[in-house]
Amino acid sequence: MLVNGIAPLRVYVYKDGLARFATVPYQSPAPSNLNNLCMHLTNYAINKESSAFVQNEDQERDDVGSKRSYQFVLKKIELDYGLLSMQRV
Numbered sequence: 001m002l003v004n005g006i007a008p009l010r011v012y013v014y015k016d017g018l019a020r021f022a023t024v025p026y027q028s029p030a031p032s033n034l035n036n037l038c039m040h041l042t043n044y045a046i047n048k049e050s051s052a053f054v055q056n057e058d059q060e061r062d063d064v065g066s067k068r069s070y071q072f073v074l075k076k077i078e079l080d081y082g083l084l085s086m087q088r089v
Helices: 070-081
Strands: 002-006 010-013 018-020 067-069
Touching: 018 070, 067 070
Parallel strands: none
Antiparallel strands: 002 010, 018 067
């Protein structure tokens, strides 16, 4: 991602990126969960050690696993929340 300006906001995003997901559902930070790195970080080196980590074994599917394509994430946002309010170039 390249932020080219902030007023107005101009962001350029490469269309073939990768999204990493935490392996534990997020909860607001609290004393009881601050040490749960798999909840608060999406770092691959941390989450690959989690019992909940899912490795995608099928190159044809970008909708499974703890790492997914940026294109899948955009499609999911569009399906769940309607059209994105960003200009695609």
